Amino acid sequence: MVTDATRALTRAREKPVPWKESRVVDQREEFIHRWLKMREPVTTLAQHFGVSRKTVYKWIDRFHQGGLPNLVDRSRAPHHVAQAMTPEVAEALLELRRKHPLWGPKKLKAVLMRREPQQRWPALSTIGELLRRAGLTQEARQRRQRVPVATQPFAACTAPNVVWCADFKGKFRVGRTYCHPLTISDGYSRFLVRCQALEGEKLAPVRENFERAFREYGLPLRIRTDNGTPFASRGVAGLSRLSVWWVKLGIIPERIEPGKPQQNGRHERLHRTLKAHTERTASLDTQQIALDEFRAHYNNERPHEALQQRTPSDVYVPSTRSLSADPGDPEYPEEFLVRRVKSTGAFKFNTTLVPMGSVLGGEAIGCEPIADGRWQLWFGPIYLGVMTELAKGKVEVTLNKPAAQ
Numbered sequence: 001m002v003t004d005a006t007r008a009l010t011r012a013r014e015k016p017v018p019w020k021e022s023r024v025v026d027q028r029e030e031f032i033h034r035w036l037k038m039r040e041p042v043t044t045l046a047q048h049f050g051v052s053r054k055t056v057y058k059w060i061d062r063f064h065q066g067g068l069p070n071l072v073d074r075s076r077a078p079h080h081v082a083q084a085m086t087p088e089v090a091e092a093l094l095e096l097r098r099k100h101p102l103w104g105p106k107k108l109k110a111v112l113m114r115r116e117p118q119q120r121w122p123a124l125s126t127i128g129e130l131l132r133r134a135g136l137t138q139e140a141r142q143r144r145q146r147v148p149v150a151t152q153p154f155a156a157c158t159a160p161n162v163v164w165c166a167d168f169k170g171k172f173r174v175g176r177t178y179c180h181p182l183t184i185s186d187g188y189s190r191f192l193v194r195c196q197a198l199e200g201e202k203l204a205p206v207r208e209n210f211e212r213a214f215r216e217y218g219l220p221l222r223i224r225t226d227n228g229t230p231f232a233s234r235g236v237a238g239l240s241r242l243s244v245w246w247v248k249l250g251i252i253p254e255r256i257e258p259g260k261p262q263q264n265g266r267h268e269r270l271h272r273t274l275k276a277h278t279e280r281t282a283s284l285d286t287q288q289i290a291l292d293e294f295r296a297h298y299n300n301e302r303p304h305e306a307l308q309q310r311t312p313s314d315v316y317v318p319s320t321r322s323l324s325a326d327p328g329d330p331e332y333p334e335e336f337l338v339r340r341v342k343s344t345g346a347f348k349f350n351t352t353l354v355p356m357g358s359v360l361g362g363e364a365i366g367c368e369p370i371a372d373g374r375w376q377l378w379f380g381p382i383y384l385g386v387m388t389e390l391a392k393g394k395v396e397v398t399l400n401k402p403a404a405q
Helices: 002-013 019-036 042-049 053-066 087-099 105-115 124-133 203-217 241-249 261-277 284-300
Strands: 163-168 172-174 177-186 192-198 222-225 252-255 337-340 346-349 352-355 364-371 374-379 382-389 395-399
Touching (some): 019 053, 042 053, 087 105, 163 261, 172 284, 177 261, 177 284, 192 284, 222 261, 241 252, 261 284, 337 346, 364 382
Parallel strands (some): 163 222, 222 252
Antiparallel strands (some): 172 177, 177 192, 337 364, 364 374, 374 382, 382 395
């Protein structure tokens, strides 16, 4: 028997051993060498190598069955998976993925669980492996280091209609003209309020779309935009005709810092999804049909991880604040002195005309006394600047204007 075992050891040395387990195998090979010499009891060898008698007998048995290569650790994976994915489940996942090629395992599972809650759906890792084997995965995007999102003085999106977000998705050519998609969304629920194909970024069509949105869904407390027209201007406090109207309706405009789209990150993420799902068409009319289809899909079908895989329609509720046809002037405290800006863009204080800009023409300005001869200027909740009285009825005004970029 010793002779046969010695021959087996000689043959085993000629076969390669996986190097990753070389330390473990070397230890077991050393045990086999010492055991073959039959100079030490098995109990003593087990104590020397720090293992149990049961383990060393297992090594001996493996050596007799296949030599040294048989001493490596064996896979602990079960030979039969009790809850393996059925062909029907796999096909349902693949069919939904083909229909929505940009959805990952989380969205696929969430939608199917909602459709068939009684079905046992596989783990996300299993779904991901299924997509990989079927060639339906995309190369992972390289992660970029991002600047932390600024939250102040922005309002937190704690409920529907606290903050709406608005922007133009970059223009592109359709036929002989350009399409400028205007998008308006609810910051909390991600609900896409409007997705309109416009010929340009002009005040009149943009205001008309906001009016339609306000009539259908009520008024938000704030609207967050970038600094482009018609949302903002280079005038006092960055106000535009559109944002002046919002203030009179009781909506506070929020503007992100120039060059920092991450401060409106939820809306930017919406634009990325819109670009991936919507193809260019031959005219604005057909492009609008495509945008309407995307809006229905985005609001009613596409689940969001931030919403616990619910859709925006599951979460959003309209605002209880309704649109007023004639909102009137902003209200000011009793101690404020109210002056109306003339059509020329200035209001009269003492004997001096105080320039405010044509955007505020016809609007009521609140002058708050803060010290003897000093006033803070407000348009509703929007700070406009400070005014100081000088000799002979003259005043000096420092307006709150956007810094030059």
